[in-house]
Amino acid sequence: QVQLVESGGGLVQAGGSLRLSCAASGLTFSRYNMAWFRQASGKEREFVAAITWTGGGTTYADSVKGRFTISRDNAKNTVYLQMNSLRPEDTAVYYCAADLLRISTYSYEYKYWGQGTQVTVSS
Numbered sequence: 001q002v003q004l005v006e007s008g009g010g011l012v013q014a015g016g017s018l019r020l021s022c023a024a025s026g027l028t029f030s031r032y033n034m035a036w037f038r039q040a041s042g043k044e045r046e047f048v049a050a051i052t053w054t055g056g057g058t059t060y061a062d063s064v065k066g067r068f069t070i071s072r073d074n075a076k077n078t079v080y081l082q083m084n085s086l087r088p089e090d091t092a093v094y095y096c097a098a099d100l101l102r103i104s105t106y107s108y109e110y111k112y113w114g115q116g117t118q119v120t121v122s123s
Helices: none
Strands: 003-007 010-013 018-025 033-039 046-051 058-060 068-073 078-083 092-099 117-122
Touching: 003 092, 018 033, 018 092, 018 117, 033 068, 033 078, 046 068, 046 078, 058 068, 078 092
Parallel strands: 010 117
Antiparallel strands: 003 018, 018 078, 033 046, 033 092, 046 058, 068 078, 092 117
16 A cells, blocks of 8 residues: 655744655655645645656756755655745645656646645745
């Protein structure tokens, strides 16, 4: 049974930082492309960042480029999202996702999802 478990969310002031983690089990993590998405209240889920299975390729949404960094540790079966210079508009539930076939910015192309972790940025 595949499980993706996010952690590291919380309440932070604008300009602050958080580091999200997503621990994977039940799959061969090192073969999966991984991504972070987020969903703000009343809005659709949106792409944040993605990383290839080797870690050699990354892509980011324009809204987070230069502020967020996605990385992975295949030995720990974990993907991370370092979030710096946080803004109130970054407030959302953050989800990690996994797919074997491709790195994508489209949520429907990801097979496995975590339950999400809440990030709240106060102004």
